[in-house]
Amino acid sequence: MVVALGITWILDGLEVTIAGSVAGALRESPVLQFSASDVGLANSAYLLGAVSGALFFGWLTDRWGRKKLFSITLGVYLVATAATAFTWDLPSFALMRFLTGAGIGGEYSAINSAIQELIPARRRGWTDLVINGSFWVGAALASGASLVLLDPAFIDPELGWRIAFFGGAGIGLVILYLRRFLPESPRWLVTHGQPEEAERIISGIERRIAAEGLHLPDPAPERNTLRPRRATPLSEVVRTLFRTYPQRTFYCVTLMAAQAFFYNAIFFTYAMMLTDFYGVPTAQVGYYILPFAAGNVLGPLLLGRLFDSWGRRPMIMLTYGASGLLLAATGFAFQAELLTAATQTLCWSVTFFFASAAASAAYLTAAESFPLEMRALAIAVFYALGTLFGAAAPFVFGLLIESGSRDQVLLGYLLGAALMLLAAVVTKFFGVAAERKPLEHVARPLSWD
Numbered sequence: 313m314v315v316a317l318g319i320t321w322i323l324d325g326l327e328v329t330i331a332g333s334v335a336g337a338l339r340e341s342p343v344l345q346f347s348a349s350d351v352g353l354a355n356s357a358y359l360l361g362a363v364s365g366a367l368f369f370g371w372l373t374d375r376w377g378r379k380k381l382f383s384i385t386l387g388v389y390l391v392a393t394a395a396t397a398f399t400w401d402l403p404s405f406a407l408m409r410f411l412t413g414a415g416i417g418g419e420y421s422a423i424n425s426a427i428q429e430l431i432p433a434r435r436r437g438w439t440d441l442v443i444n445g446s447f448w449v450g451a452a453l454a455s456g457a458s459l460v461l462l463d464p465a466f467i468d469p470e471l472g473w474r475i476a477f478f479g480g481a482g483i484g485l486v487i488l489y490l491r492r493f494l495p496e497s498p499r500w501l502v503t504h505g506q507p508e509e510a511e512r513i514i515s516g517i518e519r520r521i522a523a524e525g526l527h528l529p530d531p532a533p534e535r536n537t538l539r540p541r542r543a544t545p546l547s548e549v550v551r552t553l554f555r556t557y558p559q560r561t562f563y564c565v566t567l568m569a570a571q572a573f574f575y576n577a578i579f580f581t582y583a584m585m586l587t588d589f590y591g592v593p594t595a596q597v598g599y600y601i602l603p604f605a606a607g608n609v610l611g612p613l614l615l616g617r618l619f620d621s622w623g624r625r626p627m628i629m630l631t632y633g634a635s636g637l638l639l640a641a642t643g644f645a646f647q648a649e650l651l652t653a654a655t656q657t658l659c660w661s662v663t664f665f666f667a668s669a670a671a672s673a674a675y676l677t678a679a680e681s682f683p684l685e686m687r688a689l690a691i692a693v694f695y696a697l698g699t700l701f702g703a704a705a706p707f708v709f710g711l712l713i714e715s716g717s718r719d720q721v722l723l724g725y726l727l728g729a730a731l732m733l734l735a736a737v738v739t740k741f742f743g744v745a746a747e748r749k750p751l752e753h754v755a756r757p758l759s760w761d
Contacts, residue, residue: 313494315490317423317443318443351584359413361414362413362699363696365385366418367417373689381418381421384418393484417692420695425691427443429497436680437747441619445668448608449609499684538760552758553690557682563677565694567674567698574702576699577728578709590652591653592653603658608664612669619747623747624745625740628735629740631669632670633736636729639663639725640726642660646721
């Protein structure tokens with residue numbers, strides 16, 4: 313289950329890293345001939361697609377179920393990323409990137425809600441962070457592939473970037489097969505009037521565990537009455553967000569927006585930073601993303617357990633605060649010309665060791681802070697708002713890099729750092745202590761009497 317769901321983030325990491333790695337090839341392409349701002353615009357189209365997909369498919373996920381949407385959103389991704397390989401100008405490329413983002417954005421809602429509803433409370437934080445951190449496994453795979461696909465000694469870069477996008481569809485086909493074996497969320501089934509199917513799934517899990525010789529203690533007695541529903545009206549969703557949980561709504565928007573701008577600004581433009589300011593050849597950009605990806609994978613892996621033991625609020629404050637301070641320090645060092653391509657990458661790796669855990673914690677917080685009946689749509693809303701805010705970052709940073717001014721780039725770094733520090737302060741006052749609590753105790757389901 314964890315592999316079949318978590319591989320979504322590997323796909324997203326693959327897509328985003330390919331987009332960053334091939335930036336130089338797109339600018340050098342005899343067919344496309346993109347400018348730095350064109351590349352930024354196409355990347356922003358991907359993010360805008362993710363916003364649209366998250367909202368539309370998130371709404372469907374709460375109505376149709378988690379499992380059904382797994383296949384639909386993955387199908388959209390498969391077709392669009394394969395079609396990207398055959399684009400011929402900026403409008404066609406941007407359109408396919410928009411549709412690819414729509415598939416990935418829809419995946420976020422379905423997958424995050426399923427993870428929350430199937431993982432035990434005592435392990436929910438660490439598991440969620442590690443699965444979200446697997447984004448960087450995809451990033452590492454993409455960077456490794458780019459070393460071959462963008463190297464003129466192996467293949468024509470004009471053909472290489474097209475193969476890079478087409479390869480994502482091949483991985484998607486494997487995932488489509490794995491998803492056949494995933495269960496529907498028993499929580500979703502119960503609230504939608506299918507308790508027998510929910511019981512069948514849970515009984516199957518319990519029998520498998522018992523067959524392995526393990527003992528399952530009886531749960532603490534608890535009785536609740538609920539009224540099954542086919543769907544939750546949007547009016548009730550809005551009322552829950554802004555009247556029942558207004559502080560949580562403000563908090564989640566802040567976390568999502570800060571990490572989205574922070575990540576998109578740096579990650580979508582790192583290839584242009586390396587090529588324009590440090591003279592790194594396009595074919596060698598992949599070497600620099602590998603240590604960057606390693607820091608991002610290790611952050612949630614090593615810090616994730618503390619979110620369940622030490623708690624959500626202190627760890628979110630730590631990771632957001634450290635990310636902001638480290639990015640500001642990196643910006644000043646870059647502006648003073650104290651860094652090389654290698655030390656710039658090292659600074660990014662250390663910064664995103666903390667930022668990766670922070671970003672994953674934003675998704676964790678949005679997913680567990682609201683009632684089950686609107687969980688997928690709530691995730692979609694906060695993801696969409698954060699990503700919509702962050703969607704401008706690649707275009708803005710593309711313009712700053714295109715200016716050739718280190719002072720201009722520093723301003724962008726300081727803006728990203730300020731947003732992360734603001735989120736850390738907001739957490740102090742509005743953070744939710746959801747560690748080791750069942751989801752129903754964090755946010756009471758709307759269907760309970």
